[in-house]
Every structure is written in C-alpha cells, then in structure tokens.
Amino acid sequence: MKIKVLDTTLRDGEQTPGISLTASEKLRIATKLDEIGVNIIEAGSAITSHGERKSIKEITSEGLNAEIASFARAVKIDVDAALECDVDSVHLVVPTSNLHIEHKLKKSKEEVLSQAIDASEYALDHGLIVELSAEDATRSEMKFLKEIFNQGVDVGVQRICACDTVGMLTPEKSFEFYKELSTINAPLSVHCHNDFGLAVANTLGAIRAGATEFHCTVNGIGERAGNASLEEIIVSLKTLYGKGQNYTIEDNDSSIYKTDINIQELYSTSKLVSRLTGVYLQPNKAIVGENAFAHESGIHADGVIKNAATYEPIVPELVGHKRKFIMGKHIGTKGLKNNLDELGIKASDEQFMEIFDKVKALGDMGKCVTDVDLQAIAYNVLELKREQKVKLEEVTIVSGNKVIPTASIKLKIDDKDILEAGVGIGPVDAAIVAVKKGISEFADVELEEYHVDAITGGTDALIDVIVKLRLGDKIISARSTQPDIINASVEAYLSGVNRLLEDVE
Structure with a gap:
C-alpha cells in the first residue's frame, strides 16, 4: 500500500517555542524535504504575516517536485493569502469538537459546517487542492465529524484529515477511530500530537486502519510535546511491517507499506533541521539521536562486532547514521580494540592493556572518553613505552x-x-x-x-x-x-x- 507523507516541519514544527526560521532557512529545509521524497510540504500559514508569505513564495517559486501547501482556517481571507503565495493546496482546518466550537469559536455546529463547506468550495473554485482537516477530531462527536467530511467530499475536497490535536488517542483507540473514518469515500490523513508520547504509535495504528497519508515533522518538533516524528514512522513502516529483521542497505523492502522517502537521508535531514531550528536533539532520540547506535557495554560491543543484529534492530547506515562504541567504565576490550583500529593506532598487548586501564579509570571518575581523548591517551602510552x-x-x-x-x-x-x-x-x-x-x-x-x-x-x-x-x-x-x-x-x-x-x- 502506498502511503503519502505530509511534512509540517515548516508550519507545526516552527510553532515550537523559540523557533523562528528565516526565509532562506525555510527554503533550505523545504529543498531537503523535497530531495528525500516528501510528497506534500506544508510550507507555513500564509495568513500569519508578510514575512511568512514571502517565505512560502520563495518555496513555491523553486519548482520542487513536492506539493506545496499552506495552512488555512476555514475563512476566505486565509485562502486568499494562500493563493497569493501560489501554493498547490491548502490544509483547510476547522474545529469540530464541542469544546472548540462552544468555547473558542462561540458558534453553532451548523455555522461551523457551513463555514467549512463555503471555504472548501472557494478554494476549489480557485484551483487549489483541498485537504479538509478536523481540529480536535478525536474529541469530536463521530456523527458530526462524518457529516463535515462527507459534505466536504460531496463538494470536491480531495483529501480529509482527522487531527489528534492534544494527543488523546491510544494505539487501540486510534485504530478504531480511523477505521470508522476510512469508510468515507476520500483519502484519509492522520495528524497526531505527542502529548502522551504516543504520536508515532497512534499514527501507525491509523495507517493500519486505512489512513493513506500521515502528517509529521522532522525530529518530532512542534508545540508542547511535538508532533509525530518523520524518521520514526518511516523506519517503523519499513522494518516493523515487513521482515522485522536487521535491515541492511541492500535488503529488498518487503514492507506492506511503501513511501517515497529516501531512508538513507533521514539522519542528514535530522541534523539539518536541528541546526537551523536550534532545537537540541536528545542523545537517546530514536533513529537519529547520537546514541541511537552507540554501545558502551563490553557485552553489547562484543556482540555487535560479531553480528550487528545482536543489539541493533537496523544497521545505522540504513538511515545514514554511524555506529559508535562509547568508551567508559563499561567498555570491553573488543570495543576498545575496534576504536583503536578505526583510529589507525597499533599497540602491543602490554600497551593495549595500559590504554584499557586508563580508559576504565576515567570511566570510574564518571567520564566518557571521546575519540580525541582516546588518541591522546594512546599516543601518551605509546610514547612512554619507548x-x-x-x-x-x-x-x-x-x-x-x-x-x-x-x-x-x-x-x-x-x-x-x-x-x-x-x-x-x-x-x-x-x-x-x-x-x-x-x-x-x-x-x-x-x-x-x-x-x-x-x-x-x-x-x-x-x-x-x-x-x-x-x-x-x-x-x-x-x-x-x-x-x-x-x-x-x-x-x-x-x-x-x-x-x-x-x-x-
């Protein structure tokens, strides 16, 4: 089954507190997303500001392969702003939960429904692709949700999207919820937030239930606890819904879910977004974190050297990452030897054990020894043994x-x-x-x-x-x-x- 990817790093991701990207930075990220095979890039929200429209225009004028979308509320002024930027589509969002309708919009359901359909027709009449999206959908009445979506499909919207705006789903509920919506005669998208740390799991559940498109951000950035992570979903679809084995770059993709993403570019994409947004990536971040393929334990290092599958579900090269053996108090001789070999340092058995003891001693002091440290220690030992x-x-x-x-x-x-x-x-x-x-x-x-x-x-x-x-x-x-x-x-x-x-x- 072919699954489309809508990346909202430049819109939902930029709403992360402290992030404010320049037009050139947005263009660099959009270009990279296009290069790795993202199908739809939500370049921003055109109504936000003059600077935002300038950024979106620069992206749309670049001639990228991806569909370029703007976020828009269900009002004509937002659609006009999107049209001004020459986007291909609008991610047209309308609140559907009683909580949002009564307390935020202070409107009736009938008014909200009418507004959503009017805005959809206006965008369609002006040549835009429309993805009609229900905000806070997972806390909405299913009957009302279906009514909005069905009427949207009737007037010609090309895609529908249900948003778990505050991350209230569980994987089980996600499957049931999106299974119910998959009966509507339109491609279904899933948009999950990570408030309970379940955004990726809920997205996978929705795909299993019939969603054919998912929304995500690089590194899972986004307001509050962030959005579903692009790299985690892509690698999960490729490995956990296929062979389920230790993947190498040469492996044929047997997954039942296919995307256009170049999986080997995920790490470099993560690094680019982290650098340009200034958002620090925790070392233990799945797939792209610096410790995702790092081993310190002597037992683990020995196993990985003999066969990577012993302690790695995928090889790091699959996502453009690199394996590391961390040197600290848990390091074993095999891991240290591997690091010395990579640095081109040759030592006698006596010299090797002295280097090993020094690394262990530093580990007992609470230190982790880097490659630079190891070089200095090794050269020092080799010099002293003259x-x-x-x-x-x-x-x-x-x-x-x-x-x-x-x-x-x-x-x-x-x-x-x-x-x-x-x-x-x-x-x-x-x-x-x-x-x-x-x-x-x-x-x-x-x-x-x-x-x-x-x-x-x-x-x-x-x-x-x-x-x-x-x-x-x-x-x-x-x-x-x-x-x-x-x-x-x-x-x-x-x-x-x-x-x-x-x-x-």
Missing part, C-alpha cells in the same frame, strides 16, 4: 597563597638517582624548573612552547599537555594526557627530552 634515558621517579609540589611554589623531583638517569628542586611563578613552572636543573649536566633543553587543554570537562578533567622543546637546532613536540596537570606537564617535558637525547645519540 626506551627512556630519563625517568621520573617522584615529584612533590608545595604551593599556596603565601608560599612560593616549590617543586622537588627525583629522576633516574642511566640508573643514577638525581634529586633536584626548583621554584617558579606557579606549581607547573616550578616542576619544569626542577626537571631542567636535574638534566642540566646531560642536555640544555629549552621550552619553546607550552599548551594545555582540558579535554573531558569538569574539575576532574582529563588534561592534554603539548610542549615544544629545543636542543641546539633540533625542535620536537611531545604530549602527555592525565587528570593531573602537573604530572602531565612533567611527563610531556620528559617525553620530549628523551626523544631529543635519543636523536643526539
């Missing part, structure tokens, strides 16, 4: 408000113990001064540059120190990554010293 002429045995710092920062260090140079002390303007400076004094009889190494980054955040951040050292006309860079800035600084400095001395020899 044969070292100068080794740090001990460093002690004394510092305070009324105390000159003082450092004492113990070095081992060619099996000889060297004790030295130094003072500086800060504890790091004092430590480096002490080290310089300790190696002075072997080499006169100058510190050219010193750079420090806190790469994991927080007061217990993982510190990455990079130094540039000079010995004669030889200059090298070295780094160390640790939670302690003093130890990291001294280790980076000595790592560079050892490399310089190695080159001299």
